Amino acid sequence: MxxxxxxxxxxxxxxxxxxxxxxxxxxxxxxxTRPELFLPPDATECIEETGFMTANHMVLLKEWRDTAVREGEREYTSRSGEVIKISLTSTCISCHGRKDEFCARCHDYSNVKLTCWNCHVAPEGK
Amino acid sequence: MERSRRKFFRDAGAATLGLGCGLPMLGTGCSSAGEGAQSDSGSTGQLAMVIDLEKCHNDEIRTACAEACRKAHNIPEIPDPDDEIEWIWDEHYEHVFEDLVHERTPHELKEAPVLVLCNHCDKPPCVRVCPTQATWKRDSDGVVMMDMHRCIGCRYCMAACPYGSRSFNWRDPRDYIEMDADGEFLTDFPTRSRGVVEKCNFCVDRIREGLIPACVEAAAGVPGGEGAMVFGDLRDPHSEVNRLLEEKNTIVRRHSLGTGPNVYYIV
Amino acid sequence: MLDAAFRGSKRYWTILAVWVALIVIGGIAFARQMTEGLTITGMSQDVTWGIYIAQFTFFVGVAASAVMVVLPYYLHDFKAFGRMVILGECLAISAVLMCILFIMVDMGQPQRFTNVLLHPTLNSMMFWDSLALMGYLFLNLIIGATTLDAERKGAPPARWVKPLIILSIPVAVSIHTITAFLYSGLEARPFWMTAILAPRFLASAFASGPSLLILLALILRKMNKFDVGREAIRKLALIVAYAMVINIFFTGVEFFTALYSDMPHHTMAFEYMFRGIEGHNSLAPWMWTGMSIALISAILLIIPKIRANERFLPFLCVGVITSIWIEKGMGIVVTGFVPSPLGKIVDYSPTGAEVMVTVGVYGIGLLVLTLLYKIVVEVRARQNVTYEKVM
Missing domain, CATH: 1.20.5 (Single alpha-helices involved in coiled-coils or other helix-helix interfaces)
Structure with a gap:
């Protein structure tokens, strides 16, 4: 051999x-080390539990995307029963306005390419 | 709503369990089958536009329309005509209504400017050919929609559209979009990315908020522009568009093709 | 069996190196296309499909033409094609692969390609074309691999392959029919909207594909002493002759309908191709050249003595391929966009970058074809050795 x-x-x-x-x-x-995120000071939790959002935000956003764009459905009921407006630029951005200090921090860290802001107008402009 | 929430949790659950690559795909596959079935059922409304050719001879009106549309949808201004993106624009009468002119048609009429935009056809050829349902005819109001997330950029719809109403993003549009003094886009309307097809959407984003399309509003704002463009629902017997269609002599583009355009022109 | 592809003479490695060089050239241009967008091509808002889709159309024909050797061999037990069949199947594999690549490089968002399968759309011809092409690719891969493996072992191929072979015949016809339907079902494009487009595509495919196969067989014979046999070449040449005559007849039928009725919508496309409109005449020299070569090749192919002469035959094959390449690859696709729905006449010619990407795809096709043919030749050579030992 x-x-x-x-x-x-x-x-x-x-x-x-x-x-x-x-x-x-x-x-x-x-x-x-874990990236440090900018979080809204006056809120304790996102529309669902933090752990769920960390793991599944991409699935939720895709689902929102399809129901809003394709079915014209613009309301989402969270697990706690709260009815939330399906909108990236108003709902999500109302808390997570600084995308460079929120979205980008984790995505750069984990090297996952983020394409949302190629089209959607980010709060801080271009 | 209930259905979509359930579907979300099912997909999310599967993803959490580590089945992420397989099941969500199945989920989307099922949902698309549902969409197909949905579009077979009869629609409940049909938005339409009536354009007064004579009133629209006024350059100011047409410019205001195109300008309002461009600003409302962050449409880029690309100087190279090969790459230009157009939602509503001017064309010569002889090219828009090819069958209505002949050798002896007066020159001025042949070259008269006509506003053209997507016809939101009853039987849209673009929807028929799209391989991914990235473009579809919405049941509720008959608008021919575009899903920029879904489009693969094959441009089959552009080959199929008999009106040349669609534009492809040959390059990144962001370099050519007007911005304000602070370097911000004029509106929140999503820009498009390179490699997808776009077209007039009858201002679905404005309709949702109870407004009329930006071009119609802009036309009415120009002196003499009242009634130059009228917008409404054909299924509503009392709508202004229905009244005009009954009273006036109107035409549509390339009627013989059977696509059923919903943009009418008062001759 | 596959190990044969990793062993070879210096000449073999040189050939592979040339194909890899082509792929690198294409890769460089494609990287530019992915960063700058399809704006680097010659396509525009009016001519939205160009050389990529034209090449796709041409190679669907080449892929489909494998049926011209598969059908006589398996359905009619035409023994002379015994060694030709596997060459046809390998050519089909390489051609379908190139078709898929040409579609991919033409897409604005190639990374979303899976959307076609994730959201199956039964009313779209492009969905069916993707299915048929992928099905045809897998069929040929399975059939080619199993029959060759069986041959290596000196046993007849497994029985379950036969139904797949039979299935591959209608699928071959379907890939080119559906590709024609992509064009002929559009009310917006009168030049394409003709019922004879699918038959015409098939006829031109059955002329160009077998021509390419003859050339490849002759090259293989010269390089490797791998001989498909004179009878196989002769029969294939006859098929080319018939298909070419039928192709020219179908084209003539198109001409008649358009020119005799003299309807502007129908004559305009022909005028653009052969004379040019308002000075836009860049296609005219190509079309006249293509048509002349087609006629001369067809006439010479009809004459049995010339057709049977293996010194002339390669030139006739090159003529057939060139003329059909011009007709399908330049004429049919681009002219469909002239005039535009708004009466504009916009010329198209591929840019350097576009040609480079096309060359890169050719490189991949040639690389795959070379590897496959190497395996086939080795398997056959080894088999001959064992025969000799036995005898």
């Missing part, structure tokens, strides 16, 4: 490549 060496080298390269994001993040940026 004279291919053994080649196989090990290949495996090593594979492992390095697959784990690249982890060690790159650790070695190069060296910073893994």
């Amino acid at each position: 004279n291919d053994r060496k080649k196989i090990y080298v290949g495996l090593a390269i594979l492992i390095i490549a697959v784990t690249f994001p982890f060690w790159y993040g650790l070695v190069v940026t060296g910073d893994s």
Whole structure:
């Protein structure tokens, strides 16, 4: 089995490549502290529980997007029974007005590309 | 509302459980099947516009219309005609009503300016060909809608539209949109991104708030512009548009194609 | 079986390197297109489809034409195509792949491609075309792989493949029919809205595809001593001759309806193509060249002695391919947009970047085709060795 060496080298390269994001993040940026978010001072919770929003805001926003644009439905009832207006630029932005200190902080940290503001007019302009 | 909330929690739940990649997709697939079924049922209304050709000979009126539309929808002003985005604009009579002119039609009439925009057809060819239902005819009021999130930019709708009413974003429109002194957009209306098709939306955003389309309002604001453009629901027997259609001689663009345009012109 | 693609002579690696270079060229231009938008192409608000969609249309034809070897071999047990069939299937795989890529590079939002499948829209021909193309790709992949693998083992292919082979015949016809329906169902474009468009597309496909196959077979013979046999080439040439004559007949039928009725809507497109309108005549030299080559090739192909002469045949094949490439690739798609619904005559010519992206897609197609043909040739060569050993 004279291919053994080649196989090990290949495996090593594979492992390095697959784990690249982890060690790159650790070695190069060296910073893994949780990003600090700007939160509205007068509110304790978003339209749903914080944990739920952190995990599912993208699903909720997509659902809002489709019901508002395609079905013309503009009301959302939260789990606590509150009726909320489906609107990115009025409902969400009324609290999370500083997108650079809210949306961008986490999205930059986790390197997830955010495309909402390519079209929607952000509160602080361009 | 109830349905959509349930659907949301189902999808959200699945995503939380780590099934994120599979189930939400199924969810959207199901919802789109529902949309298809919905659009088969008869619609409950049809918004329409009646444009008075003679009154609209006034340059000021037409300019005001186009300007109001541009400002209301953050429409870019791209100098290159190949890339230009247009929702409502001027064309020569002979090109708009090709079948109504002949060799001996007076020159002035042939070149008379006519306002053109999306016809929000009864049987829109663009909707028929769209592979993703990014454009569809809304049941409640017959507006031909665009979902900028859904559009894949294949431009099949542009090949299918017999009126040239659609524009594609060949480049990023944001570089060409008018801003105020503080560097802010004039309105909150979402700009579009590169790579999607757009067109007149009959000002659905304004209608929702009880307003009339920006162009109609602007036309009425110009002296002599009253009644130059009239907007209303064809299913409402007492609407102004119905009264005009009964009383006046009106035409539509390329009637023989059978698309059923809902923008009428008083000759 | 696949290992054959990783072993080869210096010449083999050089060829692959050339294709990779083409892909790099295309990649550079495509990266620019993704950052600046489709504005870097020659397309406009009036001519919204250009060389990408035209190339897509041409290669759907090439893909569909595999049926011209599959059908005689499997339905009529025409043994002479025994070695040709797999070449046809591999060509189909590479051509469909290029079709899909040409659609992708034409899209404004290619990352949303899955929307076509996530929101199935039964009334859209583009939805059906995507389905048919992907179905045809998978069918050919499965059929090609299983039949070749069976051959390698010296056993007949598994029985479940036969129904798939039969299925691939109507699917091949359907991909080009639906592609024609994309155009012919639009009331906005009188030039495209003709019932003969689908038959015409099929006829031109069955001329251009087999021509390409003949050329590839001749190249393979020269390079690798892989011989499909004279009989196969001769029969394929006959198919090209018939298809080309039918293609020209269908085109003539179009001409007659338009020019004899003399309706402006119908004559204008032909006037634009062959004479130009108001000085817009950039297509005219192409169309005249294409038509002349088509006629000359067809006449020479009809003459049995010339057709059977393998010194002339490659030139005739190149002629057929060129003329149909011009007709489908330049003429039909672009002319549909002239005049625009608002009476404008806007010229289109591809930009450098657009040509580079097109070349890149060609590169991917050629790379895939080379790899597939390498595997086929190796499998056949090894088999011959075993035969010799046995004997």
